Amino acid sequence: xxxxxxxxxxxxxxxxxxxxxxxxxxxxxxxxxxxxxxxxxxxxxxxxxxxxxxxxxxxxxxxxxxxxxxxxxxxxxxxxxxxxxxxxxxxxxxxxxxxxxxxxxxxxxxxxxxxxxxxxxxxxxxxxxxxxxxxxxxxxxxxxxxxxxxxxxxxxxxxxxxxxxxxxxxxxxxxxxxxxxxxxxxxxxxxxxxxxxxxxxxxxxxxxxxxxxxxxxxxxxxxxxxxxxxxxxxxxxxxxxxxxxxxxxxxxxxxxxxxxxxxxxxxxxxxxxxxxxxxxxxxxxxxxxxxxxxxxxxxxxxxxxxxxxxxxxxxxxxxxxxxxxxxxxxxxxxxxxxxxxxxxxxxxxxxxxxxxxxxxxxxxxxxxxxxxxxxxxxxxxxxxxxxxxxxxxxxxxxxxxxxxxxxxxxxxxxxxxxxxxxxxxxxxxxxxxxxxxxxxxxxxxxxxxxxxxxxx
Amino acid sequence: xxxxxxxxxxxxxxxxxxxxxxxxxxxxxxxxxxxxxxxxxxxxxxxxxxxxxxxxxxxxxxxxxxxxxxxxxxxxxxxxxxxxxxxxxxxxxxxxxxxxxxxxxxxxxxxxxxxxxxxxxxxxxxxxxxxxxxxxxxxxxxxxxxxxxxxxxxxxxxxxxxxxxxxxxxxxxxxxxxxxx
Numbered sequence: 025x026x027x028x029x030x031x032x033x034x035x036x037x038x039x040x041x042x043x044x045x046x047x048x049x050x051x052x053x054x055x056x057x058x059x060x061x062x063x064x065x066x067x068x069x070x071x072x073x074x075x076x077x078x079x080x081x082x083x084x085x086x087x088x089x090x091x092x093x094x095x096x097x098x099x100x101x102x103x104x105x106x107x108x109x110x111x112x113x114x115x116x117x118x119x120x121x122x123x124x125x126x127x128x129x130x131x132x133x134x135x136x137x138x139x140x141x142x143x144x145x146x147x148x149x150x151x152x153x154x155x156x157x158x159x160x161x162x163x164x165x166x167x168x169x170x171x172x173x174x175x176x177x178x179x180x181x182x183x184x185x186x187x188x189x190x191x192x193x194x195x196x197x198x199x200x201x202x203x204x205x206x207x208x209x210x211x212x213x214x215x216x217x218x219x220x221x222x223x224x225x226x227x228x229x230x231x232x233x234x235x236x237x238x239x240x241x242x243x244x245x246x247x248x249x250x251x252x253x254x255x256x257x258x259x260x261x262x263x264x265x266x267x268x269x270x271x272x273x274x275x276x277x278x279x280x281x282x283x284x285x286x287x288x289x290x291x292x293x294x295x296x297x298x299x300x301x302x303x304x305x306x307x308x309x310x311x312x313x314x315x316x317x318x319x320x321x322x323x324x325x326x327x328x329x330x331x332x333x334x335x336x337x338x339x340x341x342x343x344x345x346x347x348x349x350x351x352x353x354x355x356x357x358x359x360x361x362x363x364x365x366x367x368x369x370x371x372x373x374x375x376x377x378x379x380x381x382x383x384x385x386x387x388x389x390x391x392x393x394x395x396x397x398x399x400x401x402x403x404x405x406x407x408x409x410x411x412x413x414x415x416x417x418x419x420x421x422x423x424x425x426x427x428x429x430x431x432x433x434x435x436x437x438x439x440x441x442x443x444x445x446x447x448x449x450x451x452x453x454x455x456x457x458x459x460x461x462x463x464x465x466x467x468x469x470x471x472x473x474x475x476x477x478x479x480x
Numbered sequence: 481x482x483x484x485x486x487x488x489x490x491x492x493x494x495x496x497x498x499x500x501x502x503x504x505x506x507x508x509x510x511x512x513x514x515x516x517x518x519x520x521x522x523x524x525x526x527x528x529x530x531x532x533x534x535x536x537x538x539x540x541x542x543x544x545x546x547x548x549x550x551x552x553x554x555x556x557x558x559x560x561x562x563x564x565x566x567x568x569x570x571x572x573x574x575x576x577x578x579x580x581x582x583x584x585x586x587x588x589x590x591x592x593x594x595x596x597x598x599x600x601x602x603x604x605x606x607x608x609x610x611x612x613x614x615x616x617x618x619x620x621x622x623x624x625x626x627x628x629x630x631x632x633x634x635x636x637x638x639x640x641x642x643x644x645x646x647x648x649x650x651x652x653x654x655x656x657x658x659x660x661x
Contacts, residue, residue: 028605028616030657035577037656039646089631092648280655 034277041250042312043278044094045285046305047241048084049222050295051229052076054103054138062116065109066123073100073127073136076236076293081132083292087285095285097241100128101227102138110150114157121161121168128167137227139170142217145179145470147188155185158192162207163199169225175215175416177423181471183413189213190409190465193430197401201434204442208431209364209396213412215419215426220299221355226392226427234296239355240286243278245304246312248342252320267321268341275302275345283350301355302346303391304338306366308449314338314359315368326369327378335359336389356425358391364431364444364451365396374452380411388418393426398442398451401434403458408432410461413471421474483512483560484529484537486544490553492523500525503547507540508532528560571620573602573650576634580643582613590615590645593637597630598622613643618650 037043057068077100084095102108102124109120121139128136139161141151158170172189175181197205212226219230222239229237251274256262282300290297306313315326321334339359346353361383363369372378380397387393394415399408412428419426433442436453443450490496501511514527531540541557578590587606594601603618621630631647638645 027657031575031616031653034653034656035646035648038648038652039644089628090649091652092646093652277656281652284651284655 037247037274037277038092041247043243043247043281044096045088045240045242045282046244047097047099047222047301048080048095048286048289049099049101049227049239049241050077050080050293051101051220051233051237051239051298052103053229053233053235054105054108058108058110060111062112062119065112065116066119069102069108069120069123070127070130073102073124074130077127077131077133079293080289083289084285087288091281091285093281093285097135098133099222099224099227100131100133100136100138101222101229101239102136103229103231104140104142105138106141106148106151106154107231109154110148112150112153114153117154117157118160118164121157121165125165125168133167135167135169135224137169137171137224138229139168140172140228142173143182143185144173144176144215145182147182147185152188155188155192158211159195159199159207162196162210169210169212169227171212171214171217171226171228171427173214173217174412175420175471176473177216177420177476178473179470180473181215181413181416181420183409183465183470184468186213186409186412186416187405187465187468189412190405190407193408194405194432197432197434204398204436204444205401205431205433206444206448209429209444209448212395212427212429213416214393215416216424217427218355218425220301222299222301223303223305223356223360223392225429226356233298236293236295237298238286238290238293238295239298239301240282241301241303241305241355242282242346244312245306245314245317245359247278248274248304248338249311249313249317249320252317256320256322264337268337271338271341272345272348275342276349279346279349279353283352297352299352299354300346300350302342302353302357303355304342304359306360306362306369307447308365308367308370310367313366313368314361315366315372319368325375325377326372327382331382332386332389335361335386339390356391360392360395361386361390362396362429362449363454364398364442364449365447367449370449370451373454380454380456384414384418387415387426388422391425393419394428394430396429396444396448396451397431398436398453399430399432399456400437400453401432402437403432403456404462406462406465407456407458409465411456413465417471420471423476482531482533482535484509484531484540485558485560486525486527486529486540487556488523488525488544488553490523490548492518492521496523496548497525499547500527500544500553503543504529504540507535507543509535509540570623571600572623574619574621574647575650575653576615576617576619576645576647578615578638578643578645579612580638580641581611582608583641586613586638586641586643587615589637589641590634593633594619597625597633599625599630
């Protein structure tokens with residue numbers, strides 16, 4: 025049994041620092057649901073998801089009571105739907121989208137991911153059908169998230185897919201114009217997408233994963249922020265090394281909590297335990313912000329010079345602590361900087377400290393890219409494609425995951441505010457350079473895979 | 481060989497354990513298990529002694545008491561009688577914490593609630609810090625007890641005194657406090 029001091033330290037973390045388990049994600053394989061008949065396919069998909077996932081919420085709530093740790097999000101990710109629906113047209117994919125949405129509701133799950141296509145080197149007919157169905161699918165469903173992997177270090181960047189996705193983002197925003205283009209909040213476009221990521225919108229059940237698998241997202245940034253604040257307040261001689269050490273220790277503890285819950289959920293529902301994702305995932309709530317961690321570290325305005333260095337240290341220290349705590353670390357495992365979902369980051373953007381170029385620089389040292397970025401409604405599809413190409417190039421060259429979740433907000437311009445509601449938050453519309461890249465983007469084709477030996 | 485369980489209480493000073501252990505050893509007694517604590521300047525010790533067959537409990541008690549100054553140690557000695565069957569053979573360990581402004585009766589009420597659910601308290605620790613009482617108890621909850629009901633009852637009882645009470649499975653403390661789990 026742990027010593028009284030250890031017990032008291034853990035209790036302090038649980039009660040005062042609001043430690044929680046951010047996401048329990050159940051990956052469900054759907055390949056055995058495939059059928060030539062779309063009705064049969066949809067029925068199979070619904071039955072499998074409802075059968076597997078119906079108990080998930082109760083199991084998580086039971087363990088939350090047993091350990092006194094809230095489990096915030098209980099979610100499901102399925103096999104890439106582009107593969108499951110192959111052979112069916114755009115209408116077939118739309119039927120699958122509605123099926124996923126209804127099955128999630130029936131199982132009591134708030135968000136389901138996996139409406140996904142992996143197109144880093146090229147698109148199949150099914151991939152293209154799924155992508156073309158996205159404006160309808162995202163505007164007509166509530167709980168379903170979509171993702172597309174359009175680049176990888178091994179394959180390069182599929183510019184053709186990104187050109188199509190630029191148009192798709194514009195159409196999706198137009199179809200959800202009365203919600204500030206909310207449909208785009210449910211679509212992430214990736215380079216090097218992980219197969220075991222528990223976080224939305226990019227979660228899908230990888231083809232190399234087990235039949236049913238539980239992946240865990242650990243506690244949010246609030247715990248780290250409070251640990252740093254406590255350290256700095258009580259220690260005048262505190263230097264950056266001390267801060268990194270404190271982050272490591274905190275990451276160790278939150279990772280252990282996540283793995284404990286994940287392994288027990290997996291054992292109860294007879295699934296494989298997959299990974300713990302160390303990502304610090306903020307929510308719009310005050311006190312649950314990566315931006316506030318920067319402030320605790322001494323950067324008064326996130327986005328000011330020094331922010332990239334602070335983020336690099338934070339990200340690395342979290343990985344060090346988490347890797348020591350668990351041999352099952354995976355997913356994205358880095359700090360997220362989703363502007364709309366993080367009230368301190370959104371505020372810094374409002375004040376002009378956090379700009380699109382600065383965010384792009386920051387994503388070179390963390391996950392997960394230009395995330396939840398509200399853009400002017402009159403932005404062109406080609407400019408959206410160009411922004412995505414820039415971001416995915418960072419992932420491709422640096423052998424890491426990056427993604428974009430870009431929201432062109434119809435009828436709004438820089439200085440206006442977009443409101444997405446709930447966990448998706450609110451954000452000012454970011455300034456963007458509109459022209460200058462069209463000819464480059466429209467060359468299309470594929471940026472070849474990079475050389476990985478000469479790496480300066 | 482016989483085994484005794486001995487308790488000792490005294491005002492704390494340097495060297496109590498040394499004096500007591502020497503007294504037991506001088507009679508051929510061997511201390512096997514021991515637990516001591518100091519609270520508010522008072523020292524308590526509970527320990528078990530393997531003793532030769534001809535060493536009576538009375539003689540051992542006298543020797544331990546005389547290891548201190550006259551009247552310094554309160555000592556009790558009992559023959560150790562092993563339990564035939566464990567009272568809680570199938571149970572899980574939890575940690576109960578309670579925090580709030582100190583009020584007479586809170587410990588009595590919480591411990592009664594635990595007893596009503598056949599929950600044993602194995603380790604209990606409480607102290608007052610700036611007018612607030614912190615209680616930390618390691619408890620064993622028998623399998624079959626409705627944990628949700630127990631948790632609700634404990635929270636309600638504490639709530640009536642203005643206390644925040646939590647029950648958490650020991651695994652969470654093992655997971656966060658130890659390198660291996």
